[in-house]
Amino acid sequence: NPLLSIKNLVKVYGKDTRALNGISLDFYPGEFIVVIGPSGAGKSTFIRCINRLVDPSEGEIVFDGQHLEKLTGRKLRKNRAGIGMIFQHYNLVGRTNVIKNVLHGQLSNLPLYKSLLGLYRHEDKQEAVELLKKVGLQDQIYKRANELSGGQMQRVGICRAILQRPKLLLADEPIASLDPLSANIVMQQLHTISREKQLTCIVNLHQVDYAKKYATRIIGIKQGAVVFDGVPSQLTEAM
Numbered sequence: 001n002p003l004l005s006i007k008n009l010v011k012v013y014g015k016d017t018r019a020l021n022g023i024s025l026d027f028y029p030g031e032f033i034v035v036i037g038p039s040g041a042g043k044s045t046f047i048r049c050i051n052r053l054v055d056p057s058e059g060e061i062v063f064d065g066q067h068l069e070k071l072t073g074r075k076l077r078k079n080r081a082g083i084g085m086i087f088q089h090y091n092l093v094g095r096t097n098v099i100k101n102v103l104h105g106q107l108s109n110l111p112l113y114k115s116l117l118g119l120y121r122h123e124d125k126q127e128a129v130e131l132l133k134k135v136g137l138q139d140q141i142y143k144r145a146n147e148l149s150g151g152q153m154q155r156v157g158i159c160r161a162i163l164q165r166p167k168l169l170l171a172d173e174p175i176a177s178l179d180p181l182s183a184n185i186v187m188q189q190l191h192t193i194s195r196e197k198q199l200t201c202i203v204n205l206h207q208v209d210y211a212k213k214y215a216t217r218i219i220g221i222k223q224g225a226v227v228f229d230g231v232p233s234q235l236t237e238a239m
Protein backbone atom coordinates (compact mmCIF):
# COMPACT_ATOMS: atom_id res chain seq x y z
CA ASN A 1 0.00 0.00 0.00
CA PRO A 2 1.19 3.53 -0.63
CA LEU A 3 2.09 5.64 2.40
CA LEU A 4 0.91 8.73 0.55
CA SER A 5 -1.55 8.80 -2.31
CA ILE A 6 -2.25 12.01 -4.18
CA LYS A 7 -5.11 12.30 -6.64
CA ASN A 8 -5.79 15.14 -9.06
CA LEU A 9 -4.08 17.78 -6.93
CA VAL A 10 -4.81 21.29 -8.16
CA LYS A 11 -3.64 24.59 -6.66
CA VAL A 12 -4.75 27.92 -8.02
CA TYR A 13 -3.32 31.06 -6.37
CA GLY A 14 -5.53 34.12 -6.63
CA LYS A 15 -7.69 34.14 -9.72
CA ASP A 16 -5.63 32.38 -12.33
CA THR A 17 -2.13 31.30 -11.22
CA ARG A 18 -2.45 27.55 -11.75
CA ALA A 19 0.58 26.31 -9.81
CA LEU A 20 -0.54 22.64 -9.82
CA ASN A 21 -2.55 21.34 -12.70
CA GLY A 22 -3.92 17.96 -11.60
CA ILE A 23 -1.13 15.83 -10.11
CA SER A 24 -1.72 12.17 -9.20
CA LEU A 25 1.08 10.16 -7.60
CA ASP A 26 1.54 7.31 -5.13
CA PHE A 27 4.51 7.17 -2.78
CA TYR A 28 5.66 3.98 -1.07
CA PRO A 29 7.47 3.31 2.22
CA GLY A 30 11.23 3.75 2.00
CA GLU A 31 11.31 5.65 -1.29
CA PHE A 32 13.77 8.52 -1.60
CA ILE A 33 12.01 10.73 -4.11
CA VAL A 34 13.52 13.83 -5.64
CA VAL A 35 11.18 16.29 -7.34
CA ILE A 36 12.94 18.36 -10.00
CA GLY A 37 11.84 21.09 -12.34
CA PRO A 38 12.59 24.70 -13.23
CA SER A 39 11.86 27.63 -10.96
CA GLY A 40 8.11 28.29 -10.86
CA ALA A 41 7.21 24.71 -11.91
CA GLY A 42 5.19 24.14 -8.74
CA LYS A 43 7.62 22.01 -6.68
CA SER A 44 7.31 24.08 -3.53
CA THR A 45 3.53 24.31 -3.82
CA PHE A 46 3.37 20.53 -4.26
CA ILE A 47 5.35 19.85 -1.07
CA ARG A 48 3.46 22.50 0.90
CA CYS A 49 0.09 21.06 -0.11
CA ILE A 50 1.09 17.67 1.29
CA ASN A 51 1.50 19.02 4.82
CA ARG A 52 -1.15 21.70 4.31
CA LEU A 53 1.15 24.69 4.71
CA VAL A 54 -0.72 25.53 1.51
CA ASP A 55 -4.37 24.55 1.10
CA PRO A 56 -5.01 22.70 -2.16
CA SER A 57 -7.81 23.96 -4.41
CA GLU A 58 -8.89 20.48 -5.52
CA GLY A 59 -7.85 16.87 -5.10
CA GLU A 60 -7.14 14.24 -2.49
CA ILE A 61 -4.16 13.71 -0.19
CA VAL A 62 -4.34 10.37 1.60
CA PHE A 63 -1.53 9.97 4.11
CA ASP A 64 -1.31 6.85 6.24
CA GLY A 65 -4.98 6.12 5.54
CA GLN A 66 -6.26 9.63 6.37
CA HIS A 67 -7.69 12.19 3.98
CA LEU A 68 -5.56 15.19 4.97
CA GLU A 69 -7.38 17.59 2.67
CA LYS A 70 -10.50 17.20 4.82
CA LEU A 71 -8.87 17.70 8.23
CA THR A 72 -8.70 20.92 10.21
CA GLY A 73 -7.62 22.06 13.66
CA ARG A 74 -6.40 19.50 16.15
CA LYS A 75 -6.97 16.52 13.86
CA LEU A 76 -4.85 18.11 11.17
CA ARG A 77 -2.06 18.89 13.65
CA LYS A 78 -2.12 15.33 14.95
CA ASN A 79 -1.80 13.81 11.49
CA ARG A 80 0.75 16.38 10.43
CA ALA A 81 2.97 15.25 13.30
CA GLY A 82 3.75 12.21 11.13
CA ILE A 83 5.22 14.46 8.46
CA GLY A 84 8.60 16.11 9.05
CA MET A 85 9.67 19.19 7.13
CA ILE A 86 13.05 20.61 6.18
CA PHE A 87 13.20 24.16 4.79
CA GLN A 88 15.54 25.97 2.44
CA HIS A 89 16.24 28.65 5.02
CA TYR A 90 16.40 26.15 7.92
CA ASN A 91 13.77 27.91 10.09
CA LEU A 92 15.84 27.57 13.26
CA VAL A 93 15.50 29.83 16.28
CA GLY A 94 18.76 31.73 15.92
CA ARG A 95 19.35 32.80 19.50
CA THR A 96 18.49 29.38 20.90
CA ASN A 97 21.03 26.62 21.22
CA VAL A 98 21.32 23.69 18.86
CA ILE A 99 19.87 20.97 21.07
CA LYS A 100 16.82 23.08 21.96
CA ASN A 101 16.24 23.69 18.27
CA VAL A 102 16.28 19.94 17.70
CA LEU A 103 13.90 19.37 20.60
CA HIS A 104 11.50 21.95 19.18
CA GLY A 105 10.41 19.32 16.68
CA GLN A 106 8.86 17.39 19.56
CA LEU A 107 7.07 20.33 21.19
CA SER A 108 3.72 19.56 19.62
CA ASN A 109 3.84 16.09 21.19
CA LEU A 110 4.24 17.41 24.74
CA PRO A 111 1.57 18.85 27.04
CA LEU A 112 1.52 22.64 26.62
CA TYR A 113 2.89 23.53 30.08
CA LYS A 114 5.82 21.15 29.61
CA SER A 115 6.75 22.65 26.27
CA LEU A 116 6.47 26.19 27.69
CA LEU A 117 8.74 25.27 30.58
CA GLY A 118 11.15 23.40 28.34
CA LEU A 119 10.56 20.14 30.22
CA TYR A 120 11.63 17.85 27.46
CA ARG A 121 11.53 14.12 27.91
CA HIS A 122 14.79 12.48 28.88
CA GLU A 123 14.58 10.02 25.97
CA ASP A 124 14.07 12.91 23.54
CA LYS A 125 17.18 14.66 24.86
CA GLN A 126 19.19 11.47 24.52
CA GLU A 127 18.01 10.88 20.99
CA ALA A 128 18.66 14.52 20.06
CA VAL A 129 22.27 14.10 21.19
CA GLU A 130 22.60 10.83 19.28
CA LEU A 131 21.24 12.44 16.12
CA LEU A 132 23.54 15.44 16.45
CA LYS A 133 26.52 13.10 16.82
CA LYS A 134 25.41 11.18 13.76
CA VAL A 135 25.50 14.34 11.62
CA GLY A 136 28.85 15.42 13.08
CA LEU A 137 27.60 18.24 15.31
CA GLN A 138 28.71 16.80 18.66
CA ASP A 139 30.85 19.90 19.32
CA GLN A 140 28.04 22.33 18.46
CA ILE A 141 25.31 21.06 20.78
CA TYR A 142 25.32 24.10 23.10
CA LYS A 143 26.16 26.73 20.51
CA ARG A 144 23.50 29.17 19.37
CA ALA A 145 22.01 28.21 16.03
CA ASN A 146 23.03 31.54 14.47
CA GLU A 147 26.71 30.79 15.16
CA LEU A 148 26.64 27.84 12.73
CA SER A 149 27.41 27.66 9.02
CA GLY A 150 24.54 27.09 6.59
CA GLY A 151 25.43 23.44 6.15
CA GLN A 152 25.53 22.93 9.91
CA MET A 153 22.17 24.68 10.31
CA GLN A 154 20.60 22.39 7.77
CA ARG A 155 21.99 19.35 9.60
CA VAL A 156 20.27 20.69 12.73
CA GLY A 157 17.12 20.98 10.61
CA ILE A 158 17.45 17.31 9.68
CA CYS A 159 17.85 16.28 13.33
CA ARG A 160 14.81 18.33 14.34
CA ALA A 161 12.67 16.70 11.65
CA ILE A 162 13.89 13.17 12.51
CA LEU A 163 13.32 13.60 16.25
CA GLN A 164 9.67 14.16 15.46
CA ARG A 165 9.76 10.48 14.38
CA PRO A 166 7.85 11.09 11.16
CA LYS A 167 6.76 8.49 8.63
CA LEU A 168 7.27 10.96 5.82
CA LEU A 169 9.97 13.58 5.47
CA LEU A 170 9.50 16.56 3.16
CA ALA A 171 12.39 18.81 2.18
CA ASP A 172 11.84 21.99 0.20
CA GLU A 173 15.07 22.96 -1.60
CA PRO A 174 17.20 21.90 1.38
CA ILE A 175 20.52 22.58 -0.38
CA ALA A 176 19.66 25.60 -2.52
CA SER A 177 21.51 27.99 -0.19
CA LEU A 178 24.58 25.77 0.34
CA ASP A 179 27.97 25.46 -1.32
CA PRO A 180 28.58 22.16 -3.18
CA LEU A 181 30.60 20.56 -0.38
CA SER A 182 27.96 21.32 2.29
CA ALA A 183 25.19 20.36 -0.12
CA ASN A 184 26.72 16.91 -0.64
CA ILE A 185 27.11 16.36 3.10
CA VAL A 186 23.48 17.32 3.72
CA MET A 187 22.17 15.09 0.90
CA GLN A 188 24.37 12.19 2.00
CA GLN A 189 23.16 12.44 5.59
CA LEU A 190 19.52 12.76 4.60
CA HIS A 191 19.91 9.73 2.39
CA THR A 192 21.67 7.64 5.05
CA ILE A 193 19.24 8.51 7.84
CA SER A 194 16.19 7.88 5.69
CA ARG A 195 17.53 4.48 4.67
CA GLU A 196 18.37 3.50 8.24
CA LYS A 197 14.94 4.53 9.48
CA GLN A 198 13.09 3.24 6.39
CA LEU A 199 11.67 6.73 6.08
CA THR A 200 9.95 7.95 2.93
CA CYS A 201 11.52 11.22 1.74
CA ILE A 202 10.28 13.71 -0.83
CA VAL A 203 12.94 16.29 -1.63
CA ASN A 204 12.63 19.28 -3.97
CA LEU A 205 15.76 20.17 -5.89
CA HIS A 206 16.46 22.18 -8.97
CA GLN A 207 19.82 20.48 -9.54
CA VAL A 208 19.46 17.35 -11.70
CA ASP A 209 22.94 16.09 -10.80
CA TYR A 210 22.07 15.71 -7.11
CA ALA A 211 18.77 14.08 -8.04
CA LYS A 212 20.59 11.46 -10.10
CA LYS A 213 23.10 10.84 -7.35
CA TYR A 214 20.70 10.31 -4.44
CA ALA A 215 17.15 9.55 -5.60
CA THR A 216 15.59 6.10 -5.85
CA ARG A 217 12.87 7.78 -7.91
CA ILE A 218 12.73 11.09 -9.73
CA ILE A 219 9.58 13.08 -10.41
CA GLY A 220 9.89 15.85 -13.00
CA ILE A 221 7.42 18.72 -12.81
CA LYS A 222 6.86 21.44 -15.38
CA GLN A 223 4.10 24.03 -15.31
CA GLY A 224 2.29 22.19 -12.55
CA ALA A 225 2.21 18.81 -14.27
CA VAL A 226 4.24 15.59 -13.98
CA VAL A 227 6.47 15.19 -17.05
CA PHE A 228 8.72 12.41 -15.73
CA ASP A 229 8.35 9.63 -13.16
CA GLY A 230 11.04 6.99 -13.05
CA VAL A 231 14.41 5.84 -11.79
CA PRO A 232 17.45 8.09 -12.29
CA SER A 233 18.86 5.96 -15.13
CA GLN A 234 15.69 6.59 -17.17
CA LEU A 235 15.99 10.34 -16.90
CA THR A 236 16.39 11.69 -20.39
CA GLU A 237 16.65 15.09 -21.90
CA ALA A 238 12.91 15.43 -21.06
CA MET A 239 13.98 17.57 -18.14
Ligand code: ADP
Nearest residue numbers: 013017019037038039040041042043044045046
Ligand atom coordinates in the same frame (compact mmCIF):
# COMPACT_ATOMS: atom_id res chain seq x y z
P1 ADP B 1 8.85 26.12 -7.60
O1 ADP B 1 8.96 25.64 -6.20
O2 ADP B 1 8.95 25.00 -8.62
O3 ADP B 1 9.78 27.24 -7.92
P2 ADP B 1 6.36 27.34 -6.76
O4 ADP B 1 5.48 26.28 -6.24
O5 ADP B 1 7.09 28.20 -5.80
O6 ADP B 1 7.36 26.68 -7.82
O7 ADP B 1 5.51 28.30 -7.70
C1 ADP B 1 4.62 27.82 -8.70
C2 ADP B 1 3.84 29.01 -9.25
O8 ADP B 1 2.97 29.49 -8.24
C3 ADP B 1 4.69 30.18 -9.67
O9 ADP B 1 4.06 30.78 -10.78
C4 ADP B 1 4.66 31.10 -8.44
O10 ADP B 1 4.85 32.45 -8.80
C5 ADP B 1 3.25 30.86 -7.95
N1 ADP B 1 3.13 31.03 -6.48
C6 ADP B 1 3.81 30.35 -5.53
N2 ADP B 1 3.46 30.75 -4.31
C7 ADP B 1 2.51 31.69 -4.47
C8 ADP B 1 1.73 32.49 -3.58
N3 ADP B 1 1.86 32.37 -2.26
N4 ADP B 1 0.86 33.34 -4.12
C9 ADP B 1 0.72 33.46 -5.45
N5 ADP B 1 1.41 32.75 -6.35
C10 ADP B 1 2.30 31.87 -5.87
Ligand code: ADP
Nearest residue numbers: 013017039040044045048054088089172173176
Ligand atom coordinates in the same frame (compact mmCIF):
# COMPACT_ATOMS: atom_id res chain seq x y z
P1 ADP C 1 11.94 30.41 -2.44
O1 ADP C 1 12.63 30.15 -3.76
O2 ADP C 1 12.88 30.64 -1.29
O3 ADP C 1 10.84 29.44 -2.15
P2 ADP C 1 10.12 32.28 -3.57
O4 ADP C 1 10.49 33.64 -4.06
O5 ADP C 1 9.75 31.21 -4.54
O6 ADP C 1 11.28 31.83 -2.61
O7 ADP C 1 8.87 32.41 -2.57
C1 ADP C 1 8.95 33.13 -1.36
C2 ADP C 1 7.55 33.23 -0.79
O8 ADP C 1 6.73 33.99 -1.67
C3 ADP C 1 6.86 31.89 -0.66
O9 ADP C 1 6.08 31.89 0.52
C4 ADP C 1 5.97 31.78 -1.88
O10 ADP C 1 4.82 30.98 -1.62
C5 ADP C 1 5.61 33.23 -2.12
N1 ADP C 1 5.43 33.51 -3.54
C6 ADP C 1 6.10 32.97 -4.58
N2 ADP C 1 5.63 33.44 -5.75
C7 ADP C 1 4.64 34.30 -5.43
C8 ADP C 1 3.75 35.10 -6.20
N3 ADP C 1 3.76 35.12 -7.52
N4 ADP C 1 2.86 35.85 -5.54
C9 ADP C 1 2.82 35.86 -4.21
N5 ADP C 1 3.62 35.10 -3.43
C10 ADP C 1 4.51 34.34 -4.03
